[in-house]
Amino acid sequence: MLKRNRYMDRGTCLVWVFGDYADYFQNRVTLQLIAKGKALASELGTRVGVVVLGEDIGQYVMEYVAHGADVIYAADNNALKDYDVELFTAVAASWVEIFRPEIFLAGATAFGRELFPRIAKRLRTGLSADCVALEIDRETGAFVQTTPAFGGDLLADVVTPVMRPQMATVHPGIFRELPHDPFALAELIHPPLPNLPERKIEVVRRRKEKARRASLTDAGVVIVGGKGVGSRANFDKLFQLAELLGGEVGATRPAVNAGWAGEERLLGQTGKSVRPRLLITIGTSGALQYTAGIRGSETVIAVNRDHSAPIFGLADLGIVGDADRILSLLIEELNRRL
Amino acid sequence: MEGIRSGAVSAHHNYMISGMLRPGFLVGDPGSAKGFYLLADFLLPGENTPRISGRFFDERGDMLLELTWNRLMLDPADCLYRPTPYGFHLSKSSGEIILETTTRRFPNGYITSFSGRLYDEKGVLKLDQEGSSARLVGNDSIMLTAPYQGCFGKEKKNA
Amino acid sequence: MHIAVCIKQVPDVAAVRIDRERMTIVREGVQNIINPSDYQALSLALALRAGLGGTLTVLTMGPPQSEEALFEAIAAGADRGVLLTDPCFAGADTLATSHVLARAISRLEPLPSVVFCGNNTTDSDTGHVGPQVAEELGLPQVCGIFEVQPESLQTLLAKRVRDGYLETIRAACPVLFTVKGVSEPVLLPGLGSLQSAFSAGSIVRWGRNELDLTMDETGLTGSATRVWRLRAAPHRTKGEILTGQAHDLVKEILKRLEAMSLVEEEQIHG
Numbered sequence: 004m005l006k007r008n009r010y011m012d013r014g015t016c017l018v019w020v021f022g023d024y025a026d027y028f029q030n031r032v033t034l035q036l037i038a039k040g041k042a043l044a045s046e047l048g049t050r051v052g053v054v055v056l057g058e059d060i061g062q063y064v065m066e067y068v069a070h071g072a073d074v075i076y077a078a079d080n081n082a083l084k085d086y087d088v089e090l091f092t093a094v095a096a097s098w099v100e101i102f103r104p105e106i107f108l109a110g111a112t113a114f115g116r117e118l119f120p121r122i123a124k125r126l127r128t129g130l131s132a133d134c135v136a137l138e139i140d141r142e143t144g145a146f147v148q149t150t151p152a153f154g155g156d157l158l159a160d161v162v163t164p165v166m167r168p169q170m171a172t173v174h175p176g177i178f179r180e181l182p183h184d185p186f187a188l189a190e191l192i193h194p195p196l197p198n199l200p201e202r203k204i205e206v207v208r209r210r211k212e213k214a215r216r217a218s219l220t221d222a223g224v225v226i227v228g229g230k231g232v233g234s235r236a237n238f239d240k241l242f243q244l245a246e247l248l249g250g251e252v253g254a255t256r257p258a259v260n261a262g263w264a265g266e267e268r269l270l271g272q273t274g275k276s277v278r279p280r281l282l283i284t285i286g287t288s289g290a291l292q293y294t295a296g297i298r299g300s301e302t303v304i305a306v307n308r309d310h311s312a313p314i315f316g317l318a319d320l321g322i323v324g325d326a327d328r329i330l331s332l333l334i335e336e337l338n339r340r341l
Numbered sequence: 342m343e344g345i346r347s348g349a350v351s352a353h354h355n356y357m358i359s360g361m362l363r364p365g366f367l368v369g370d371p372g373s374a375k376g377f378y379l380l381a382d383f384l385l386p387g388e389n390t391p392r393i394s395g396r397f398f399d400e401r402g403d404m405l406l407e408l409t410w411n412r413l414m415l416d417p418a419d420c421l422y423r424p425t426p427y428g429f430h431l432s433k434s435s436g437e438i439i440l441e442t443t444t445r446r447f448p449n450g451y452i453t454s455f456s457g458r459l460y461d462e463k464g465v466l467k468l469d470q471e472g473s474s475a476r477l478v479g480n481d482s483i484m485l486t487a488p489y490q491g492c493f494g495k496e497k498k499n500a
Numbered sequence: 501m502h503i504a505v506c507i508k509q510v511p512d513v514a515a516v517r518i519d520r521e522r523m524t525i526v527r528e529g530v531q532n533i534i535n536p537s538d539y540q541a542l543s544l545a546l547a548l549r550a551g552l553g554g555t556l557t558v559l560t561m562g563p564p565q566s567e568e569a570l571f572e573a574i575a576a577g578a579d580r581g582v583l584l585t586d587p588c589f590a591g592a593d594t595l596a597t598s599h600v601l602a603r604a605i606s607r608l609e610p611l612p613s614v615v616f617c618g619n620n621t622t623d624s625d626t627g628h629v630g631p632q633v634a635e636e637l638g639l640p641q642v643c644g645i646f647e648v649q650p651e652s653l654q655t656l657l658a659k660r661v662r663d664g665y666l667e668t669i670r671a672a673c674p675v676l677f678t679v680k681g682v683s684e685p686v687l688l689p690g691l692g693s694l695q696s697a698f699s700a701g702s703i704v705r706w707g708r709n710e711l712d713l714t715m716d717e718t719g720l721t722g723s724a725t726r727v728w729r730l731r732a733a734p735h736r737t738k739g740e741i742l743t744g745q746a747h748d749l750v751k752e753i754l755k756r757l758e759a760m761s762l763v764e765e766e767q768i769h770g
Contacts, residue, residue, distance in 0.1 A: 026663060028448070061355065061362055062447040069352035069449060079360065088631070089640055101345075113662045117643045120628035124598060124635040129724030132626035147728060152624070160728040183449060185386035187352040188486055191362060195344035203640035203675070207657070208668040220681065221664045224762065248762055267683045272622055273536065275681070281760055283753075302760065303739075304753060310741065320756055321741035322749045332750040340763055 016074040016102070018044040019168065021095065021109035021118070022055040024063040025086065032110030034070045034180035036173055039137060040108060041071050041181070043146075046139045047105065052076055054098065056091055058084040068189040071181040075191045076102070082199050086114050089200050092121045097197035099126055104168045106146055108137075111172040123170045129163035130170040133299075135177055151298060175278070176301040219268065224250025225279040227270060227297070230257035231286025231307060232326050238263035240330045241285065247337040253277060255293045271296035286326040289314030306330075349486045354384045354391065357454040359476045365485030368467055368477060369396075374494045375404075377461030379468065381453070383485040391428070391444055391453040394493070402464035405439060406431070409493060428453065440468075501554035501673075504612035505545045505578070506601050506633065507538035509562055509569040510623040534569050537618030541678070543685035544648055545616045546577050552650055555579045557608055561589060561600050570703050579702075582608075586707035591720035598632030600718060603711045605637060613673040614656070619644050619680035630678035639676045642669050646681040 020036045033053070040051035052074035053067045064075050076098055083090060099107065099122070107122075109115035111133045123130035135158070136149035145162045148171045152159040163169040219225065226245045232238045238258065245252045254264035255271065270277060271293040278299030285306045287293060294317060297303070305318035306329050315321040322329060351364035358366060358381070369378030371394060382392040396407045399418070406422075407415035411429060413422040420439065423430045428442030440457035455475040459468035466478050511530045519526050534542070542558070549556045558573040560566045561584035570581030584604050592600070605615060615637070617630035627643075634641035645658040651670065658669045658677060671677075708718060715721055742752055757763045 061357065061452045062450065064350060064362060065352050065355065065447070065450040065452075068350055075350060092635070113644065116627050117631055117641065120594065120626075120631035121635045121641070123628075123724075124595060124632040127595070127724065129593065129595065130626075130628060131725060132628060145728070151733065152730065157730050158733045159730050161725050162728045163725050166724040183352075185353040185449070188364065189350050189352075190347060191350035192345060192347040193361060203672055204642055205670045206667050207670050209665050211665060221661060248757070281757075281762065302756070304756060310743065315739065315741050318739045318741075320752065321739055322753065323741060323743040324746055324749050328746045329750060329753075332746055333753060336750060336754060337763060 015049050016044075016052040017047060017049040017105040018051045019076075019099075019104040019107045020051065020053045020072075021107070021115065022053045022063060022067055022075075023110050023112050023115055024055070024057070024060070024066075025112070025114060027063060027066065030110070030112060030175070031180055032112060032115075032173065032175040033067070035175070035178040036108045036110060037067060037071045038181045039173075039178040040106070041073070043106060043137065043139060044073070049105075050074055052104070054095055056080075056083045056094055057086075064191065066183075068187050069183045069185060071184075071187070072189050075189055077191060077193055078196055079193075080196065085206070087202055087204065088114075088117050088121055089204075090202065091118055092125060093197050093200055095122050096125045098194050099168060101194055107168040107170045109170075109172050111174050115172050119170060119172050126166075126168070126170075128166035128168060128170060129161075130172070131161040131163075132172055134171045134173045137171065137173065174299060176280075219251045219253060220275050220277055222251035222277065223280045224248045225253050225270075225277050225282045225297075225300070226250055227253040227255065227282065227284040227287060228258050228263065228326075229255040229285070229287030229293070230261065231288070232258065232263070232330075233286065235261075235263050237327050237330065240327075240334060243334050244283070244330060244337070247334065247341060248281075250279070250281075253296075255287050255290075284314060284318075285330065287314055288312045289316065348484050351383070351486075352450060353386045354388070354451050354453070356381045356391070357452055357474055360471075360474070362452065363484055365487075365489070366477075366482050367485060367489065368482045369461065371489070371493045372491055375462065377459075377467060379459060380489055381485075383488045385488065389451070391442060393429075393442060395440075395459070396494075397431075397439060398460045398462050398464065399433070400460050400464050400466075402460070402462050404462070405433065431457070501549070501552045501614065502608070502610050502612045503545050503549055503554060503556045503614045503616065504605055504608060505538075505542050505556065505558045505573070505616045506605075506629070507542060507558055507560050507569055507573060507618070508535045508621055508623075509533070509560065509566045510535045510621055532565070532568065534572060535618050535621045535623075537620055537678075537680045539618070540646075540680065540682035540685040541616040541618045542573055542576065542578070543682060544645070544677070544679055545614075548614065548648055548650070548656075549577075557582060557612065559584060559601060559604055561585070561592075561597060561604075563590075567703060574702055581703040583703055583705045584707075584711075585705060586718070588708050588715055588719045588721075591723065592718060593723035593725045594626050594628035594632055595724050596718055596720075596722035598629050598636060599722060600711065600713065601629065602633045602636035603713060604706060605633065607706075607711065611674070613675075615639065615674070615676040617676065617678045619678040627678070630676060634676035637674075637676070639674050640671060641676045641678070642671050643678045644680050645669075645677050646679065646683070648677060 018040045020040045044051045050073035053072040055077045131148040134148045146169045148161045226241045228241045241252045253270040254268045276296045280301045282300035283304045303318045304320045305314045306322045310323045350362045355362035365383030371378045379395040394409045397405045405418045406420045419434045421432045430441045431439040444453045509532045512533045556578045558578045559582040620627035645660045647659040651657045
């Protein structure tokens with residue numbers, strides 16, 4: 004007869020991940036957290052589970068299984084059709100009270116950042132924001148959540164000593180997802196739904212944002228210019244480059260002050276923060292006021308004439324060269340290829 | 342804990358049955374010579390068509406047909422088997438639906454759901470229609486987490 | 501309509517320096533400002549009040565000098581300020597901070613129909629306080645709005661950008677909004693006046709006793725998290741720095757873009 008599978012070896016599942024499937028094939032942070040959660044779970048001798056709420060979520064359930072989830076806690080219900088902070092809080096918090104996980108993680112996505120504070124508050128437990136590292140301290144067994152502080156120049160190691168679960172939102176792109184395994188099997192659990200509150204928030208219109216003003220913070224590619232760009236004419240080339248790469252243009256304070264870009268493009272402490280997949284920063288020295296706004300970028304390419312510029316300290320690729328020359332050649336080459 | 346339903350789920354393919362995903366399930370005994378069964382077999386990566394077998398009856402307990410691996414093998418009641426773009430459709434000669442399968446494909450996996458009504462040889466309802474999907478009646482189903490290794494009625498003596 | 505706005509005074513982070521050897525923050529000579537997104541929240545609240553009429557109350561939790569932020573808000577047109585200050589409030593994480601703010605808001609009369617918060621602060625940047633105040637008050641929340649307009653007597657229409665989409669959201673009062681991305685927040689000091697700011701009674705001061713809070717609910721003891729240690733962020737070491745001919749350097753950039761699938765790899769013919 005049938006062999007017992009590993010999934011049947013029932014055990015506790017004490018590390019939970021919130022399954023944020025919005026924009027699934029682009030937004031990989033949930034998969035990254037499943038991988039990290041699995042590593043944490045094996046240190047704790049437990050399993051990793053993913054909470055998936057919504058309607059018609061089968062596809063996502065299967066993706067999470069393929070990427071390493073041991074347990075799926077799912078509610079497939081018309082009332083949960085669209086993301087809603089209050090509804091999702093009610094369900095997730097009630098399930099935490101049933102299963103009592105030790106750790107509960109979510110990606111620091113727009114929704115994760117909105118949902119998790121609310122769940123943590125309802126459960127009267129601690130939450131750390133936008134973590135860049137997670138580990139179990141070998142000496143004390145504490146779950147250490149590392150989060151950037153003071154514009155990212157310092158790291159704070161945060162613990163939640165007493166309350167459970169220990170909750171954290173995690174910066175996208177920090178951990179690596181496990182490869183897709185079509186052979187994977189997991190345990191699927193449909194816990195009971197609590198009484199659901201009525202929806203009080205209604206999205207009446209939703210359209211792709213075209214206005215440049217606001218999409219900078221959501222852009223996948225950001226090109227930033229600083230004083231070293233040299234002139235307004237050179238700065239205009241940043242827009243060409245951004246256009247070619249489907250990105251947006253940001254500016255440092257000196258570039259804004261020079262009138263090359265509007266205040267709405269200002270990045271940094273007094274401006275916007277961006278978290279693109281790719282940030283190309285040109286003619287910027289790397290002052291803290293500016294770099295605080297770009298620390299969330301996944302890949303940073305910096306172009307600067309001065310090889311000792313601090314910006315190179317946080318660049319994945321540093322190019323020592325003339326901003327204008329590099330920009331012109333890069334645009335020329337992209338025009339040729341695209 | 343009451344009210345908590347659980348089971349297995351596969352990364353590759355699942356059947357949507359009774360509101361849950363299941364990698365495979367079996368009701369009744371395919372090895373019996375005459376009795377009702379429904380086998381929704383576990384599929385391995387690489388396979389891309391759900392494998393359904395069964396011996397179905399009408400509400401009076403009269404045999405309608407026997408299906409082995411999606412193929413109509415016995416058809417005493419002159420039923421109709423029709424492939425569809427998403428699966429197959431089984432109906433009585435009167436046109437009344439017996440069972441329909443619908444497979445939805447995603448980039449990395451697929452899900453098969455059912456609609457229809459199935460009865461056993463005593464005319465007892467075994468699969469019921471619930472909204473747009475199907476629900477197993479009773480709790481005598483077995484979850485499959487590997488392909489069915491047992492035999493079908495005619496092969497029994499060789500097993 | 502009664503509108504409440506939660507603001508926080510933060511050090512002007514642009515001016516803060518970090519002493520990496522002693523792992524301390526050098527605050528000397530650093531000005532305190534209203535946290536930028538709180539400032540934006542205040543500007544939306546003032547605009548909404550200008551349209552609807554009513555009262556606007558500004559709350560802040562912090563050390564006594566945080567009163568300056570309330571003065572600034574009243575000078576810009578807020579009607580009154582509530583300073584939440586008590587030595588035992590110090591060291592609070594977002595759980596304890598939101599508890600004090602929510603308790604204070606629940607003591608306002610009449611209860612506010614709309615509560616505004618900044619989306620996140622520049623000093624700790626968690627973005628937790630708004631949703632946690634909403635949770636404790638049992639209010640729905642809409643985070644990250646940059647515009648809000650009355651739609652009817654009881655409903656508001658707010659706009660935000662989320663995941664590349666411009667969303668218009670209908671919310672019934674009472675509701676809590678967090679604000680970010682207002683392109684040009686303006687506070688018009690002409691609306692109020694410094695005189696009214698300094699006049700008696702425009703600012704009340706509430707501590708633990710006034711809010712009927714126990715020691716266990718506030719400050720460090722009311723917090724669920726602890727900062728275990730602060731350490732310097734390691735400089736990234738994975739980066740490589742290249743010099744050379746501009747053509748070769750651009751090729752290196754293109755290689756990275758190819759690796760990220762932002763441009764297609766050059767076809768090799770023949």
